[in-house]
Amino acid sequence: QVQLVESGGGLVQAGGSLRLSCAASGRTFSMNVMGWFRQAPGKEREFVATISRVFGIAYYADSVKGRFTISRDNAENTVYLQMNTLKPEDTAVYYCAAGQKVGIMPSGAYDYWGQGTQVTVSS
Numbered sequence: 001q002v003q004l005v006e007s008g009g010g011l012v013q014a015g016g017s018l019r020l021s022c023a024a025s026g027r028t029f030s031m032n033v034m035g036w037f038r039q040a041p042g043k044e045r046e047f048v049a050t051i052s053r054v055f056g057i058a059y060y061a062d063s064v065k066g067r068f069t070i071s072r073d074n075a076e077n078t079v080y081l082q083m084n085t086l087k088p089e090d091t092a093v094y095y096c097a098a099g100q101k102v103g104i105m106p107s108g109a110y111d112y113w114g115q116g117t118q119v120t121v122s123s
Helices: none
Strands: 002-007 010-013 018-026 033-039 046-052 058-060 068-073 078-083 092-099 110-113 117-122
Touching (some): 002 110, 018 092, 046 068, 046 078
Parallel strands (some): 010 117
Antiparallel strands (some): 018 078
């Protein structure tokens, strides 16, 4: 089992920045990738970014490329999502996930999920 706890969400004005954190515990060594997804009201959960455990290979959704940066600290079992130049359309609940498959994968490919953290960007 792997437990994931997100933090760092909040309310920010458009153009501002936030950094999300995801602390993992349990059998974290068994997970090859950590990812971030988001879900806005009335919409499906969508991929944001993912990073591999080995070599730290990162992938991003086109909508966040150049604005968001995913990183990880394997020693601390923590993954971060630095979000810059935030837009109102980035408003969503952001979820951390852990899985096995490297690359841009649908949410169904991930095995473990956090409870989510709300990000609200005002215009």
